[in-house]
Amino acid sequence: xxxxxxxxxxxxLVYSRRFFDTAPPTQQCVEMYRGEPISYMTPTxxxxxxxxxxxxxxxxxxxxxxxxxxxxxxxxxPYRYAITSNGGTxxxxxxxxxxxxxxxxxxxxxxxxxxxxxxxxxxxxxDDGWMRNLRIAENLFxxxxxxxATLPLHFVADxxxxxxxxxxxVSQQGRKIYTVPKPLSKSTAVVELxxxxxxxxxxxxGAPILAAGDGALDATLLDLADVxxxxxHGELHTLNWQRTHVSVTAGSGARAAxxxxxxxxxxxxxxxxxxxxx
Numbered sequence: 001x002x003x004x005x006x007x008x009x010x011x012x013l014v015y016s017r018r019f020f021d022t023a024p025p026t027q028q029c030v031e032m033y034r035g036e037p038i039s040y041m042t043p044t045x046x047x048x049x050x051x052x053x054x055x056x057x058x059x060x061x062x063x064x065x066x067x068x069x070x071x072x073x074x075x076x077x078p079y080r081y082a083i084t085s086n087g088g089t090x091x092x093x094x095x096x097x098x099x100x101x102x103x104x105x106x107x108x109x110x111x112x113x114x115x116x117x118x119x120x121x122x123x124x125x126x127d128d129g130w131m132r133n134l135r136i137a138e139n140l141f142x143x144x145x146x147x148x149a150t151l152p153l154h155f156v157a158d159x160x161x162x163x164x165x166x167x168x169x170v171s172q173q174g175r176k177i178y179t180v181p182k183p184l185s186k187s188t189a190v191v192e193l194x195x196x197x198x199x200x201x202x203x204x205x206g207a208p209i210l211a212a213g214d215g216a217l218d219a220t221l222l223d224l225a226d227v228x229x230x231x232x233h234g235e236l237h238t239l240n241w242q243r244t245h246v247s248v249t250a251g252s253g254a255r256a257a258x259x260x261x262x263x264x265x266x267x268x269x270x271x272x273x274x275x276x277x278x
Contacts, residue, residue: 002204004197005052005264006061006083006190006221008213011173011234013049013261014039014072015254018174019233031072039072042254046075048261056268057203059083059193061186063178063217065137066096086180086217087189088140100192107183108140112167115142118179125159127152132175141180148175171216173235178217186213187220210267212260222246229263231256 020040028046031039053076063086082091090100119142130150136142160170171178197203211225214234222228227245230236233252249259
């Protein structure tokens with residue numbers, strides 16, 4: 001294995017029924033919740049991921065909590081390494097790495113107001129008329145589940161304006177609005193894993209990082225990567241976020257996962273025309 005391939009999951013490789021824009025029988029369920037199927041891949045994407053993981057170091061890199069990640073039956077698994085909780089948890093053979101968890105907690109503690117302070121302020125700004133739920137994730141960050149149709153027009157911008165000077169970032173991904181401390185990032189966890197794997201000889205010195213993601217919480221991961229790709233949908237696409245080393249899929253929706261995984265295959269075979277940074 002000569003590269004680390006870090007990919008976001010939701011709306012990058014995996015899609016809920018709401019965002020899965022192809023009709024049956026092109027759906028392959030990859031997640032059940034309370035007895036109901038809730039997440040899917042196309043069969044082609046599932047097979048591409050299975051083949052990719054068989055010969056390469058693929059690291060699922062997600063904002064999902066450990067429990068939410070464990071619900072996914074990701075093709076090509078089990079994955080020895082995974083990053084969950086937006087970088088707050090590094091899973092090794094399914095178990096959280098405690099040294100990494102302690103380091104993350106210390107960084108967050110030093111960076112600004114605690115989560116309890118942020119949540120208390122957030123509660124003063126929400127309304128049950130449009131908020132469906134407020135959830136705390138691993139005692140690291142929080143997110144709202146909202147009714148997009150009745151969400152106040154300026155809520156996200158106003159909330160972000162309050163959070164940013166206090167060291168917290170805000171990201172809206174569909175019905176979910178995340179509030180995350182700035183030290184908590186997927187990129188930081190990927191850097192740590194990359195370093196460890198080189199130190200132990202599991203990756204060669206200078207092994208590149210390849211990445212994929214669709215949301216603002218993926219931006220630092222894509223920036224970090226030697227080359228990366230994002231789908232032509234999602235938060236970054238809405239923001240028209242671009243970098244010279246980041247490709248964009250031609251299509252959107254669940255079919256974009258097929259393009260992303262094909263791109264990964266081309267990268268590891270040296271067939272892609274993407275331009276690494278110098």
